[in-house]
Amino acid sequence: MSNSKTLSVSVGRKPAEIYDFILDPENLPRWAPAFSQSAIKSGNEWKVESPDGLVTIRFVERNEFGVLDHWVTMPSGQVVLNPMRVIPNGDGSEVVFTLYQRPGMPDDKFEADAQMVASDLQTLKITFEG
Template identity: 45%
Template sequence: MSESLRHLNISIMRTAQAVYDYASMPQNFSHWASGLGNGLKQHGDAWTANTDNGQVTIRFSTRNTYGVLDHWVSLPTGQKVYIPLRVIANGEHSELVFTLLRQPDIDDAKFAADAAWVTRDLQRLKDILESA
């Protein structure tokens, strides 16, 4: 294994507040975050979604003024995956930074495939926000 994490970022031609307002709403994740599966439903302070590997439980960061969009995914195996995600103001525009942490037993090829998947999801979010 070579790297333990990758920072994946994309520039979005919208203010950080506009990006945060959209991306902080869990119900919007199904429009752009394909990795979270489908059928996203709220259960108290957690959400569930259906994936190819079974149902996952997701906890999202509470709204904040720092641009933090972190979330935690509990897999059917019991493994918990931490997903750091940040919106950073860059003048009238913003940067969205996703930190992809390598999970145990993930080889280089799978890690690269995961990074490509996340990059496609970030591009989808950019397209949604810039077309609004």
């Protein structure tokens, strides 16, 4: 088993609105600037310029459960699953992201990635709430 961290943010908007926004990878640079500088569609996948180099992202099919799991193929060819959900939280939403420590990843790199995800989730909140 890998070490993991589950990070979340509460956002004062309806889950469907946030779900649709996140599911469109063209929005990645807007809410996840620490991870994505650009996103270009390539068939059923998206090529994303990330701090680790050019990665490929593929989301699960659109669904009614708020599941936004996605696979990231690293420049090395390693495929990483990122479980993600948008769930109702009163009149708003909770966005939940689980990060796994990849095999061979140093602890300090894992912590830096967790900080990057936390920062991007805060940017998502600011994007919707101003």
